[in-house]
Amino acid sequence: MKTSSLKLKTFAEYKKAYKKSVENPEKFWGKIAEEFTWQKKWDNTLSYNFSIPEVKWFEGGKLNITENCLDRHLENIGNKTAIIWEPNDPDEESRHITYRQLYVKVCRFANVLKSNGIKKGDRVCIYMPMIPELAIAMLACARIGAVHSIVFAGFSSSAIASRINDAECKMLITANEVYRGTKRINLKSICDEALKKTPTIENVIVYRRTVEPTEMTAGRDKFWFDELQKVNQDCDAEVMDAEDLLFILYTSGSTGKPKGMVHTTGGYMVGATYSFSNVFQMNDENDVYWCTADIGWITGHSYIIYGPLCAGVTTVMFEGIPNYPDYGRFWEICDKLKVTHFYTAPTAIRSLAKQPIAFVNKHKLSTLKVLGSVGEPINEEAWHWYNDNIGKGNCPIVDTWWQTETGAIMISPLAGITPTRPTFATLPLPGVQPALMNEHGEEITNIHEKAEGRLAIKFPWPSMARTVWGDHQRYKEVYFSAYPNMYFTGDGAYRDATGNYRITGRVDDVVIVSGHNLGTAPIENAMNEHEGVAESAVVGFPHDVKGNALYAFVILYPGVEATDELKKEIRDLVSSTIGAIAKPDVIQFVKGVPKTRSGKIMRRILRKIASKDTSNLGDTSTLLNPEIIQEIIDGAL
Numbered sequence: 001m002k003t004s005s006l007k008l009k010t011f012a013e014y015k016k017a018y019k020k021s022v023e024n025p026e027k028f029w030g031k032i033a034e035e036f037t038w039q040k041k042w043d044n045t046l047s048y049n050f051s052i053p054e055v056k057w058f059e060g061g062k063l064n065i066t067e068n069c070l071d072r073h074l075e076n077i078g079n080k081t082a083i084i085w086e087p088n089d090p091d092e093e094s095r096h097i098t099y100r101q102l103y104v105k106v107c108r109f110a111n112v113l114k115s116n117g118i119k120k121g122d123r124v125c126i127y128m129p130m131i132p133e134l135a136i137a138m139l140a141c142a143r144i145g146a147v148h149s150i151v152f153a154g155f156s157s158s159a160i161a162s163r164i165n166d167a168e169c170k171m172l173i174t175a176n177e178v179y180r181g182t183k184r185i186n187l188k189s190i191c192d193e194a195l196k197k198t199p200t201i202e203n204v205i206v207y208r209r210t211v212e213p214t215e216m217t218a219g220r221d222k223f224w225f226d227e228l229q230k231v232n233q234d235c236d237a238e239v240m241d242a243e244d245l246l247f248i249l250y251t252s253g254s255t256g257k258p259k260g261m262v263h264t265t266g267g268y269m270v271g272a273t274y275s276f277s278n279v280f281q282m283n284d285e286n287d288v289y290w291c292t293a294d295i296g297w298i299t300g301h302s303y304i305i306y307g308p309l310c311a312g313v314t315t316v317m318f319e320g321i322p323n324y325p326d327y328g329r330f331w332e333i334c335d336k337l338k339v340t341h342f343y344t345a346p347t348a349i350r351s352l353a354k355q356p357i358a359f360v361n362k363h364k365l366s367t368l369k370v371l372g373s374v375g376e377p378i379n380e381e382a383w384h385w386y387n388d389n390i391g392k393g394n395c396p397i398v399d400t401w402w403q404t405e406t407g408a409i410m411i412s413p414l415a416g417i418t419p420t421r422p423t424f425a426t427l428p429l430p431g432v433q434p435a436l437m438n439e440h441g442e443e444i445t446n447i448h449e450k451a452e453g454r455l456a457i458k459f460p461w462p463s464m465a466r467t468v469w470g471d472h473q474r475y476k477e478v479y480f481s482a483y484p485n486m487y488f489t490g491d492g493a494y495r496d497a498t499g500n501y502r503i504t505g506r507v508d509d510v511v512i513v514s515g516h517n518l519g520t521a522p523i524e525n526a527m528n529e530h531e532g533v534a535e536s537a538v539v540g541f542p543h544d545v546k547g548n549a550l551y552a553f554v555i556l557y558p559g560v561e562a563t564d565e566l567k568k569e570i571r572d573l574v575s576s577t578i579g580a581i582a583k584p585d586v587i588q589f590v591k592g593v594p595k596t597r598s599g600k601i602m603r604r605i606l607r608k609i610a611s612k613d614t615s616n617l618g619d620t621s622t623l624l625n626p627e628i629i630q631e632i633i634d635g636a637l
């Protein structure tokens with residue numbers, strides 16, 4: 001982006017831009033969109049109707065996001081490093097890939113996709129570790145108009161299979177193995193397990209991350225490198241309509257299977273890039289930006305790849321984990337790569353803050369300018385530790401609130417511009433119109449008085465998800481039925497008398513564990529698959545490192561013995577069905593769970609028991625089985 005004219009520089013400029021964005025959103029976003037490369041300008045900036053719901057931005061505009069991430073930069077910054085890749089093993093060499101090299105690699109791999117029958121609109125599942133080829137695969141899809149559906153490489157084979165089947169993906173791109181700390185994990189064998197149940201997959205492309213022998217199925221599986229030899233490196237960008245699909249990304253819901261959030265090309269590009277440029281304020285061409293998220297999550301999509309590359313900055317991809325070879329790894333990398341802008345999650349901050357401070361103090365951290373936080377509320381203690389020990393009191397912290405569904409940061413300070421307040425995500429970005437709703441479903445409009453409520457957004461923004469893949473009705477029910485003509489976030493929020501927001505957490509049955517959204521229903525379903533389990537209920541409870549942890553109340557069939565071995569089996573079942581991140585920390589065997597007369601589990605009470613906060617359980621008179629409560633409390637772990 002030729003951001004100079006659009007990057008806000010002062011708080012007064014922010015306020016002015018915000019005001020304009022509310023008074024005339026179309027003009028505001030239209031001007032920003034003009035800074036990008038379009039093959040044809042749009043006819044209509046915005047049309048929307050939240051009651052259908054339907055949202056279209058920049059309709060009729062033609063573009064390709066990779067021309068904005070790559071081609072456009074070749075002339076001026078072709079030799080600038082686009083991606084620095086830092087391997088799991090600090091003794092392995094890092095890779096520096098320039099914009100020009102990335103462009104060539106993306107075009108070439110795009111031709112591999114084409115030669116394997118992938119066309120515009122086809123869905124491609126990517127299940128890869130944090131290596132540059134993951135970025136290349138996703139951009140190659142975008143280059144030819146294929147829709148990528150990236151599945152985090154910590155998910156289990158059945159989680160991959162259900163996502164592939166939901167999106168009817170034609171191709172799977174993976175790696176043979178992945179390094180994670182001291183472990184080597186065979187991704188390909190996890191894929192092979194999934195591929196037994198995925199009839200739509202025609203080809204599998206396998207990148208060799210290690211030299212180990214890899215089992216390949218003839219006719220279906222092909223090595224990345226072999227395929228590259230068969231094609232050239234010229235690939236024109238497919239002409240995409242602004243509203244053509246860019247990607248699908250699955251996020252947990254409070255009920256049922258994960259939702260495939262659909263993001264489209266033009267609005268997503270504009271939202272991700274505008275927010276990136278303004279929130280992080282990378283003002284020096286030598287600045288190096290590092291977001292520690294995995295590309296399998298929305299943070300990695302918007303703020304490792306699309307936003308930073310469209311903005312023409314240097315973005316770091318890290319393959320490893322924060323505690324390998326030791327707890328100083330993040331800080332070692334910051335020094336080694338001269339990182340100036342560092343973006344991570346509160347759960348990582350809390351776990352590193354628990355370690356001896358020598359792990360931090362061994363490193364200089366003198367290049368850092370801006371620190372970011374994302375994924376869950378950051379508590380006061382973690383905020384100060386981050387500010388004092390990592391930022392040395394000199395780096396503004398941007399606490400960025402947003403969601404897979406919003407595509408881009410919605411509420412956050414702009415680094416060095418917005419006054420920060422610990423634990424507050426502060427103010428909405430220009431173009432974002434939050435609404436705080438009271439318990440009667442009315443908007444609390446007085447922004448000069450403190451208030452608490454549920455967070456909704458009352459006007460469309462370009463990067464919002466357009467639907468749930470294959471289930472528009474669900475999109476409507478989950479996001480557009482709580483309040484008429486508003487998008488409901490599922491989060492609670494507090495607002496201070498100066499209009500700063502603090503996000504207080506989910507108000508539905510989604511629990512955020514170590515920054516990962518987990519729906520409780522799929523975990524319960526997985527546990528209920530065990531032959532000894534009659535019923536189960538999962539809730540979150542506060543955890544000092546993970547933010548929240550999972551507590552499972554499990555009812556066994558008569559005659560089944562409650563043993564530790566059984567607990568392990570149940571945990572393993574959750575791990576193999578969903579992934580290790582969904583394993584409950586605590587399993588308590590119970591005779592029953594509190595239920596309403598209509599048979600609904602009273603999770604509110606279970607949450608209090610799990611949190612050891614049983615002094616006031618509220619009204620239990622409407623329960624079908626109030627006597628069960630004391631029994632559960634007595635057996636609580």
Ligand code: WTA
Nearest residue numbers: 374375376377399400401402403404503506
């Ligand atoms: C939570 C991650 C407080 C919130 C980008 C939201 C946060 C959910 C923050 C979305 C923050 C994210 N402060 N809570 N700065 N950022 N959340 O889809 O509950 O993985 O609804 O997107 O994370 O998680 P998701």
